[in-house]
Amino acid sequence: MNREGAVSREAGATSPPAPPDPGCAVSVRGLTRNFGPVRALHDVSFDVPAGEITALLGENGAGKSTLLKILAGLQPPSAGTVTVFGEPVTAYDPATVLSRHGVAIVPQELSLLPDRTIAENVLSGVEPGSRWFPSPRRMRERTRELLAELDLHLDPGAPVRTLDLATQQLIVVARSLARGCRVLILDEPTAMLTPAEADRLFALMAQLKSAGTTMLYVSHRMPEVFRLADHIQVLRDGGHVASWPRAGTTPDRAVAAMVGRELGQFTRRADRPGDPAVPPALAVRGLSGRRHRGISFDLRPGEILGVAGLPDSGRVELLHNLFGGDRGTGGTVELLGRPYDQRDPIASVERRLAFVPGERRAQGLLTTMSVGENIGALTTRAFSRFGMVRRRAFDASAADQARRLTVKTATMGQPITSLSGGNQQKAVLGRWLAIDPGVLILDEPTRGVDIGAKAEIYDRLLALARDGLAILCSSSDLPELLTLTDRIAVLSEGRLVDIVDTAEATEESIMTLATGAAPAAAA
Template sequence: MRGISKSFNGQRVLKDVSFAIYPGEIHSLMGENGAGKSTLMKILSGAYIADAGGEIRIDGKPVAIDGPQASKALGVAVIYQELSLCPNLSVAENIYLGREPRSFGQVDRKTMEAGCADVLKRLGAGFTARTIVSTLSIAERQLVEIARAVHANARILVMDEPTTPLSSRETDALFALIRQLKAEGLAIVYISHRMAEIYELSDQVSVLRDGQHVGVLDRQGLSAETLVALMVGRDISGFYKKEHAAYDPGRVVMKVRDMADGRRVRGCGFDLHAGEVLGIAGLVGAGRTELARLIFGADGRTGGTVEVEGKTVRLRTPLDALDAGIVYLTEDRKHQGLFLDMSVRDNINVCAARIDARAGGVLDRRSGMRRAAEAIRELKIRVASPQVNVGALSGGNQQKVLLARLLQMKPRVLVLDEPTRGVDIGAKSEIYRLINDLAKTGVGIVVISSELPEILGTADRVLVMREGEIVGELGGHTGRPMTQEAIIEFATGAAQADAVAA
């Protein structure tokens, strides 16, 4: 792939990227969330069409990949993190999906079952071609995806975070299979955030940063320090300002202990101090959002306690959290936060409806109008009138409407999940100012973000999650400096991987 660029709505997400892979090679692709890894591979798979100017060559010959079928015909197969199997069909039907053999106008199932028996045996499958996919484990379903690629004579196999849902034993089995496919001459593109996996499998590693290719490392030159430096590599000074006073470690506004959901989150706990901005960092799938939803009572938990200003809170529902002074800004404002067909005024006043209710449950609309007008002015929400539907606003103004709603509750604890996702730079600056101003008043604030500069720029202290657990703490009174390198090392397990390598 040479000179590959891609833009969405005028915003460039890939800028003149080049990438090469050879037969019998495992070439890992690394970068922070949003660096462009998946976009580059979706261009190779035909899911996206690259902007004009670049080219893709296979066996040295220029090829046109204008859709998934063209990509498959050229021997490219992609196994995404979210598997694309049909669970109601058999293994054979999934392997042959879209290219079923027919006899007398009917699908020939016997031919399909016989045709994929060899590949299943070769890959060491513990199930038959007749097995219904819904009865298989996640690891076995992943094996079906690989079998489908091998059966279709794929020459380039892209694996996007393949170990995320697997146990350690299943991961070991997958690695053995990957090495087998490498020995058979497949070119394997491996995308992962887990540093130990990169060390174990890679022949070469390419790093993307902010949509650009910034370096290639071979196995001999691979180290945590070099990788982290390539992945980070940008100056964040001057954009963020922390003007609130240092928090008081003696004033704990919220205590979380042994929080768990039986699935993703395991034994998480921390203290949040009055006036503190506490960042929670981690890679996709680390469990950050799941932890926030447990604290807010949005999801059921299997264990754990929450105290607010010394009192244990029973969090059966989000209403319990609101009554305790905990509010939560969801990462998905359009589907889980805003009522897009309602007005700005009504969206701002949703949580305050009980305050405005008079005898008989009749709303005091004048009070709601005053509250909405004040919020629009203070948060600088750009809207012609409070009566305008919130769905008509820009992403940044929608986010500020949602924040305005939460602030009506006079929170003691504010949990912000990806607070600036999808908003422009001006709205980001205003949201950062709001976080700073709230911290000045003594509100305890948790900021969850995939943008490391945002975490470092807003937080007094940072907790790092990996695989459902809090694995590191930086800044504050820990004595450990908050840096992007340190966060990535905790988030990927680089320190442990270096220790194993040594």
């Protein structure tokens, strides 16, 4: 990598790659990976400097996951070479790549044994003592030593399932260090973390860097990238398109390289919702339930009302109560001018109340079904006659939603799990838009979504609001709320603290309310 300035080339360029840089931890040259007729990577070449943090950027589907799997030994390349600290990788399996070359990965789906102890997870396969009779005492001692290096003070005998997600990630890091990890790959490590948990991870990364560990870091979050990374590499459509030192580029330039075009700068909504005298689409009075109580607000047609709050604020539980997934304990709801107090998910669909949940894989995707079946799942009855689905009309409706949301799929019959995260999220959104909702509830609408798909989702939501749809949007991403919404309802410890006009709000003012540092305003 040229450390003095940017290196940029079009994907698919065929100029011969430079030889590996002897000062780098990892060098990839001409890396290609084919899956049948599909080319996931083509002629990728770049270097990862030793002892520094390199960010790997790209839209979902750019080839990042395939590249990481090759580097971690989870799959071999179809062509090209990988060199780690000057030694070529010849055997592609995780155990060999870690033991021989010191490369480990912290994946998005953590591979821990939840009912085993911390010590058993950290030292599995490298237990002190004999092969058949590991020493429990020495396992506990060694685990304490490794955890202390990460500033973790935990009971090595505690089951992993008792730990929060952020701590489980650190256990995976400790497990990697126990096996001599010198190159640590982190794949979207903050996607499911709170800001405080992310800061804890960032402190660990700084500590590992100071100790000489090389890190390759994948994230869609530009503020994180420009806070942490020393170098930036960009993939697009399976090819390597740009390389910079962090100081040599900007977030806008990095995004443009990722998506192959300039994205318009999103700002707060300039178009305001309609006449406040119009009856609300959703009227909530004194709503109480699990982790929230006494919540009151109105949501007007054409308005996007944000919901902000810390993880324990009750904002997610509020959404589930409104949709009927959780049983409330008090209060009243009016939906599209009619009382709606006996709420349940089936009735909500019939009443045109849509809900896109925050946990896409666990709560949103129908993982055994196709793209078209996922999008059309709630409209089967509308396209049925005498118990038989009118397949042509059903497929046409699903394809229309996919087109409106620019879902990138080879066919509507393709498995939903084969799509990128951004396209999966758009498919889930399309399922709920297919019922022609009067009110749309969203929880974390762009979690785990790349910058290009995020822009497309924003465009669609803003267009829906302009057409009169009432949208309630909960998000832990404050810039997202400041971009999309007209007003923001801030919750703290289960109570509505205030509803603020987005045009007058800042991240700091919202956090002041969410943390209880400011007095509550009258609801």
